Amino acid sequence: MTPQHAHAIVIGGSIGGLLTARILSDYFKQVTLIERDQLPSTPDGRTGTPQGKHVHNLLTRGMKIIESLLPGFEDELVAHGANMANWGRDVKLLSLGGWLQSLETDLYSPVASRALVEWVIRQRVLAIPTVTIHENTDVRALLTDSLRETITGVRVKARGAGGEEQDLIADFVIDVSGRSSKSPEWLKDLGYEQPTETTVDPLVGYATCLYQKPATFKDGWRLLLMTAKAPDTCGGAIFEVENNVWMVSLGGYSGDYPPTDPDGFVEFARSLREPLLYNLIQDATPISDIVGYRRTLNVIHHYEKLSRFPQRFALLGDAVCGFNPIYGQGMTAAAMGVELLAKTFKAAKGDLHGLGRRFQVDLAKQNRALWLLSTGEDFRHKATIGDRPGRMTRLIQQYIDRVIHILPYHNDIAESFMQVMNMNQPASVLFKPSIVWRAFTYRRSPQTAVSLKAQTAPSH
Numbered sequence: 066m067t068p069q070h071a072h073a074i075v076i077g078g079s080i081g082g083l084l085t086a087r088i089l090s091d092y093f094k095q096v097t098l099i100e101r102d103q104l105p106s107t108p109d110g111r112t113g114t115p116q117g118k119h120v121h122n123l124l125t126r127g128m129k130i131i132e133s134l135l136p137g138f139e140d141e142l143v144a145h146g147a148n149m150a151n152w153g154r155d156v157k158l159l160s161l162g163g164w165l166q167s168l169e170t171d172l173y174s175p176v177a178s179r180a181l182v183e184w185v186i187r188q189r190v191l192a193i194p195t196v197t198i199h200e201n202t203d204v205r206a207l208l209t210d211s212l213r214e215t216i217t218g219v220r221v222k223a224r225g226a227g228g229e230e231q232d233l234i235a236d237f238v239i240d241v242s243g244r245s246s247k248s249p250e251w252l253k254d255l256g257y258e259q260p261t262e263t264t265v266d267p268l269v270g271y272a273t274c275l276y277q278k279p280a281t282f283k284d285g286w287r288l289l290l291m292t293a294k295a296p297d298t299c300g301g302a303i304f305e306v307e308n309n310v311w312m313v314s315l316g317g318y319s320g321d322y323p324p325t326d327p328d329g330f331v332e333f334a335r336s337l338r339e340p341l342l343y344n345l346i347q348d349a350t351p352i353s354d355i356v357g358y359r360r361t362l363n364v365i366h367h368y369e370k371l372s373r374f375p376q377r378f379a380l381l382g383d384a385v386c387g388f389n390p391i392y393g394q395g396m397t398a399a400a401m402g403v404e405l406l407a408k409t410f411k412a413a414k415g416d417l418h419g420l421g422r423r424f425q426v427d428l429a430k431q432n433r434a435l436w437l438l439s440t441g442e443d444f445r446h447k448a449t450i451g452d453r454p455g456r457m458t459r460l461i462q463q464y465i466d467r468v469i470h471i472l473p474y475h476n477d478i479a480e481s482f483m484q485v486m487n488m489n490q491p492a493s494v495l496f497k498p499s500i501v502w503r504a505f506t507y508r509r510s511p512q513t514a515v516s517l518k519a520q521t522a523p524s525h
């Protein structure tokens with residue numbers, strides 16, 4: 066593909082920003098990423114993405130999109146130590162209805178630190194000759210034409226003493242700077258209205274500690290997911306990331322934040338509704354401090370509703386819509402946004418006029434389905450703050466609730482559920498008559514409850 070336009074600027078050099086730069090390199094002769102952090106040359110964390118210290122699940126759909134943008138991505142991750150997990154065999158999942166059985170599925174996810182995922186993507190994207198990155202550089206403002214109708218570039222400032230402000234000119238600017246995006250203020254400074262926000266706050270907190278995986282551990286799974294079942298507030302996960310390390314994250318809803326002191330952390334693990342995770346970390350050696358995180362609000366910035374939207378500008382990723390991270394949607398949602406951006410550029414056939422606004426409208430529709438999935442789960446917890454969904458959504462959620470409760474007894478339904486959870490298939494697959502029938506004939510009898518309690522965790 067021969068690029069038609071001269072220069073694009075991407076604000077933010079994280080997973081969303083890097084993938085965006087990859088797509089824009091098809092349409093622009095030069096793409097410049099601006100990133101406020103000094104980026105590590107190795108797969109290590111950095112200050113601009115503090116969430117990277119916690120478990121990150123790259124869902125199958127996200128992995129497939131990245132593979133299509135950067136062929137060979139999966140193999141490179143594995144070559145650098147990621148474990149590729151099959152969702153039927155290598156993921157041990159405690160659902161609301163109990164432990165899922167081992168099953169056949171073609172769904173895979175890499176089990177790796179977020180730092181490794183980002184690093185592999187960065188190596189690939191920065192190897193594109195027309196993509197460059199300005200590290201240690203903050204974007205401070207958007208530039209416009211004299212009518213303030215078209216974004217013409219950004220004002221940047223290098224970090225550190227003596228860094229001067231500089232204006233960079235571009236034909237297109239896209240903000241992928243995450244939850245701390247300053248676009249609402251920048252647009253206001255230019256005379257635009259600020260986007261309204263919808264928020265749903267489940268008051269979720271994380272705490273994470275790295276452990277050396279015990280040499281005696283012989284179970285086959287690479288990923289342990291134990292969901293919180295309201296009114297219980299506690300959940301937890303173990304990811305076998307690179308270098309035989311267990312990344313153990315605990316999560317609490319409704320302000321029941323997991324402690325970051327060693328005794329409190331282990332005690333919180335003991336409060337999960339099954340003892341497996343607690344028992345496992347008893348035998349493992351911690352190799353890091355415990356870090357906490359609480360910025361987990363679901364938030365949509367409604368750029369699609371602005372009455373005026375500047376030309377040659379767009380936003381995607383967490384800068385537009387951030388999800389409660391417990392359902393592992395963020396990186397995949399960003400990748401889906403990039404895929405949509407590619408479609409929007411292709412359809413525009415070189416005409417950038419109105420492209421940004423069209424993209425924001427379509428992105429809002431795309432994010433809506435993901436939003437309903439994550440906030441629907443959050444509203445199981447009574448302390449969640451935000452507007453409750455309408456009657457129709459509530460009915461759908463009650464139905465899904467029934468489906469989730471029968472997952473341990475029907476592998477075909479569990480497989481369909483995993484397809485939806487991995488965003489590989491639409492939620493409509495859960496409404497097939499054969500599933501609807503079993504969901505509605507299921508009765509949550511005292512016997513079922515007893516059999517669920519008695520159920521032992523199946524070894525995979």
Ligand SMILES: Cc1cc2nc3c(=O)[nH]c(=O)nc-3n(C[C@H](O)[C@H](O)[C@H](O)COP(=O)(O)OP(=O)(O)OC[C@H]3O[C@@H](n4cnc5c(N)ncnc54)[C@H](O)[C@@H]3O)c2cc1C
Binds near residue numbers: 080398399
């Ligand atoms: C605790 C936690 C756990 C999570 N778990 C998962 C998970 O399991 N699965 C999943 O898919 N997602 C998960 N997420 C979400 C995921 O981290 C993000 O959705 C993902 O990183 C994509 O974000 P992004 O690229 O839009 O923004 P970010 O990754 O936040 O990156 C924004 C970038 O912009 C830079 N930046 C910001 N402002 C400026 C500026 N003014 N100038 C220059 N640069 C700037 C920052 O330094 C940063 O590099 C989790 C999040 C949290 C908080």
